[in-house]
Amino acid sequence: MHFLLDHNVPDSVAAALIEFSHTVELVRKILPKDSADPVVATAAENIGAILVSVDKDFRNIAPRIPKGHRARFRKLSRISLDCSEYQAADRIRKLMRHIELAWEDAQEQPDKRMFFIVQTSGFRVDL
Numbered sequence: 001m002h003f004l005l006d007h008n009v010p011d012s013v014a015a016a017l018i019e020f021s022h023t024v025e026l027v028r029k030i031l032p033k034d035s036a037d038p039v040v041a042t043a044a045e046n047i048g049a050i051l052v053s054v055d056k057d058f059r060n061i062a063p064r065i066p067k068g069h070r071a072r073f074r075k076l077s078r079i080s081l082d083c084s085e086y087q088a089a090d091r092i093r094k095l096m097r098h099i100e101l102a103w104e105d106a107q108e109q110p111d112k113r114m115f116f117i118v119q120t121s122g123f124r125v126d127l
Contacts, residue, residue, distance in 0.1 A: 001103055004049035006040055007033060009081065012089035013052060020096050025049060041073050050077040050103070050114070054085070077106065077114040084120070091118045098123060
């Protein structure tokens with residue numbers, strides 16, 4: 001799997017994803033620090049990466065069922081870290097098999113996007 005980590009995602013999350021042999025790119029290495037969220041979403045979609053973010057604004061920018069802009073971000077998958085930063089890497093490690101299975105399931109659907117929300121004591125998946 002290929003991931004693009006937004007500016008606000010801790011480096012420990014990148015390390016956790018790499019531990020599972022996934023490819024990780026950091027937004028801060030490919031875009032200016034003040035890049036707007038739609039630019040970050042476009043970058044992730046263009047390189048075929050799953051966007052990982054703590055920023056809840058992506059729920060409005062690239063929702064599951066968009067209102068009005070149906071053609072926008074039609075290929076963007078996201079992992080939203082809805083837990084504290086210090087828990088994020090550990091939660092990713094514990095949920096990695098669930099993330100991988102959700103991704104595999106999504107790839108078998110007409111709409112191949114996966115929205116995975118990592119919570120403090122659970123997770124939610126929208127396929």
